[in-house]
Amino acid sequence: NAGVTQTPKFQVLKTGQSMTLQCAQDMNHEYMSWYRQDPGMGLRLIHYSVGAGITDQGEVPNGYNVSRSTTEDFPLRLLSAAPSQTSVYFCASSPDRDISYEQYFGPGTRLTVT
């Protein structure tokens, strides 16, 4: 049981490049989400999904796209990277949106945009 996996672990992009951060979970969780972690800012929600085919915006969605074609995968796309997107990105999942369920976090992707 791998839990929540994220690839790549590290990535350097030039301004304007595009890329996809991968997130997968093998726990059959319905709810998945993406956060970014910046120094002194805590974690902020980018996008989330309550099930396959359903996504919604979080607190800081601009510059990011998501889709959820399967229960297992929830990729985060940067269409045109900007230096302001330099951050550590965490994917999380839980069985449901209900507050009684723990959210499980992946190990993170450290992205640098030059």
Place this chain on the structure above:
Amino acid sequence: GNSVTQMEGPVTLSEEAFLTINCTYTATGYPSLFWYVQYPGEGLQLLLKATKADDKGSNKGFEATYRKETTSFHLEKGSVQVSDSAVYFCALMTYGGSQGNLIFGKGTKLSVKP
């Protein structure tokens, strides 16, 4: 809007010292409250939680009590160990449309010296 405020770090303690990390929140309704821990180079892990007023969450010697009257959820441990060195995040989750979405404080870095 909903928010979490936790004490600024870093906090440096000697082994076996008493730990308190303050956390206060602002929320509509009655949120659930959480403490997450992030060890160096890893993702976040749930440390403890409380879902209603006066509940006490506890795990690994850490405790926090949900105080509705002071809107607080302070984290305490009676005797810290070097292995407790990590970043600690206070978070809340509310009912309603944003249910399932965590709102985090900025994090408090704890360093424990032998």
